[in-house]
Amino acid sequence: MQQEPEIAAAVAVGSRRKGRRKPEFLPGESRRIGYLYVAPAFIIYAAFNLFQLGQGVNISFYEWDGLTPGTWVGLANYREFFTEPAIRETYIHVLELMVFYALAPIAIGLSLAVMLSRIRIRGLTFFRMLLFLPMVITDIVTAVAWTWIYATGGGVAGHPEGPLATVLKALGLGRLVPADGWLGNFHTALPAVGVFGMWGGFGFSLILFLAGIMKIPSSLYEAARVDGANVWHELRAVTLPGLRYELQVVLVLSVIGTLGTFDEIYVLTQGGPGTETSVPAWQIWSRLFNTGQVGSAAALGLIMMVIVFAVTYALNRLMERGASD
């Protein structure tokens, strides 16, 4: 399932600006046929998406294990968000992950794009294909690949050492390799997941920015040069403003995407060690299946939705304000 909140925001903004007229009917035009066309999609969507929102609210007011009848607890499940550290922890973790999942790819992608845009690149299609692969292949597969990279041997018999450990040891930096592996070590687990995300996202960000820079008319750069701008001025005056749309897209996508991180947690760490890499989606799944806290899981899901809405809104407002500067 996708989360494309920036599209939603763009649509909302766009139609607000145009000032939609009331629909006018044309001679001979059926007034109802539109409903027929929309009905199939809407029925499925409403019955398996919208309807569940209401249901979720209902379930969230109960303490329920999914098997025996539940007990009404009112807003207790929601209060937990403020009282239970385990829940708040998950959001702190995603915040940390955002540095790797959002900020880093943007920074890397942007700087690389700026550097690479200075020349004409032959075979860009080929490189583009390679750089997009991490995003195209399911993150289950890529996460499995990274478990192998992060493997550190030792302990379990026959468990091989992955390339990262091998390289570091070869460089004499063996002490950087944690005994319980990067994914098993309390300090390195979350950053290790972060690096995975960084690797997964930078290619997309790079290509997006590169395409965006190509679209900036060279006359703007020429004008800047005539005005005596150096590289930094160019960046601030021409490049960054020209990439506003792309920045917005990548930022919103990656931030919202990070909030919903699940697949890689499942493969790499299962939320561990302990709860070091627990994230909101993981909490929800865990409470639904492992600890029988179905009501709480429903509440957490709705809270997550509200947070996604709020972050989307905030980000879009931020970007719009930046645009009007």
Added chain:
Amino acid sequence: MNTAASRTQIAFNYFLLVLVSIVAIYPLVGILLASFYPPGPASAPTGFELPPTFEWHNYVTAWTQGHFSAYCTTSLIVAVVMVPASVVLSILGGYAFATMRFRGANVIFYLFILGLIIPTEATIVPLYEDMKALGLLDTYWVLIILEVSGEVSFGIYWMRAAFMSAPRSLLEAARIDGASSWRTLWRIMVPFAKPAILTLSVLTFADSWNEFFLALVFTVNRYTAPMGLTSFASKYQLQIALTSAGAVIVALPIVIVFIIFQRDFIRGMLTGAVKG
């Protein structure tokens, strides 16, 4: 933005490009190579050597004894039903929003847009209970239905945009020619929007094939490909070569689709911005 660049600058840039490309595909190449190692914990890949022998047999093992054939079949069945269904529903809905006037059209459209922001996590709990009650757990249908209901929001947005880009006079000429809305859609608008439909289909297929969370929640035995991979990986932790072979099998269809439809795929991702 092409300035006259020196030879060293050009060389450096290509070097950079090659470097990042290697970084991007290194893990993927790694498991590809690992999949050819002899199975079993004894001879394990280190990530820098070519496998001593090319054990193509690993793939057969993964496919049969590893049950990846079953996993892939499940994913395929789900995708083959889900993609046409979702795309057709999106075409119908997008067409209506783009060309027709009806009361409340705006409201209904925004309800669909809402679906773009509602995270799966918000509805997963009630969905699970509903599906349990409907007896649909662990079937193809539950995945098909839920993936479709999750895709139509984007699909309708996408097709509406595609149809709105058609010149109004085309629709008017069809009206004057006496074509019904149905005929106009399938004879004129769909051929016009073929590239957009192709892109949507490719993206939808990718989403379906790569879907994990839903499969995890709703299936018990009827595993899809990604689920089968995680199950295999955790069960056979020491079988790195075989796991890698399974991973390649799971990744292969989407990579092939991507290579063939690269242009549409990327265009769709850049404009529609879908998370892979």
Added chain:
Amino acid sequence: MGRVVYENVTKMFGEVTALRDFSLQIEDGEFMVLVGPSGSGKTTALRLIAGLELLTAGQIRVGDRIVNRLAPRDRDIAMVFQDYALYPQMTVYQNLAFGLKMRKMSKDEIDRRVRHAAEMLDIGELLERKPRALSGGQRQRVALGRALVREPQAFLMDEPLSNLDAKLRVQTRSEIKHLQKQIGTTTVYVTHDQVEAMTMGDRIAIMNEGLLEQVGDPRSVYEHPANTFVAGFIGSPAMSFARMNVEQGDGRLTLSHSELRLEVTGDPAPLPFEVIVGVRPEHAWIWREGQGLRGPLEGRVQFVEMLGKESMIGVDVSDDVTFVVHTGADSPISLGDRVAFGVEPGRLYLFDPATNRALGVV
């Protein structure tokens, strides 16, 4: 009976009135041109006949049937669009046949009509091609063909020539006119180009801001414009206007403006104290004695436009009043010169400054 009639038609888009109490009778077989600047409502008027818009008030008849509430397909009309609107994925043949197929015509009948139209328009060899493989002029003919095969009671054409280059436009203009005469179907043709209107129309309807300014055959509209708008719109280069004071008496009329004086014999009906005087460049000549011209009027040359067989001289007579005057091609006149000019008798158009309506000619 292929008459098209507008009866007090009003069309509003929200707050904006596009067409105001518009009444017009188009006779069977007539080639009627709706002409006016953009925003004049001419395209709206056309689309109302087609049924692409719903009128706000009034009636429209096609062939004596009221069509207000009928869908386009039931109105027995065919339309040629400005951008041709050819179905991109169909061949020319399929494009032409589409409307007939929708009306469940027999294959033979469709084939007959398509081939007949293709022959008339000389596109027989293009039948298997797709629109993207055609030139602009060819596409235009296919668009015409699509309308022809329908054999409707009226053709509606929305600026069909504006996407063609100038030369092709002139050529196609006469082809369309010729074709229409051949077939004899009522045609309503919209354009913003008054030359097109004048050369093609049996009658022209000049429109401005949703109102019908005047309707008539080209000659009468040219010779007897009803108001300043029509006078200034029809004819190229446009008529020159100037406000002038009137002194009337004893069979003499004196028009004056600052230092200008024009004395005219004749006895027009009583005029207001001020009139707007209009003179067409083709009726204003650089002064020469013995030509029977009225004048002379004097002024300074503001611009000179050489048009080949003649030159147009813009003469600034006083505080921003400019008359455009014409003369032969070998004129030695240049910028800044002081010149005198005169007007042919009977070619001074007088308009009421309050209503802009025509008062008469002297």
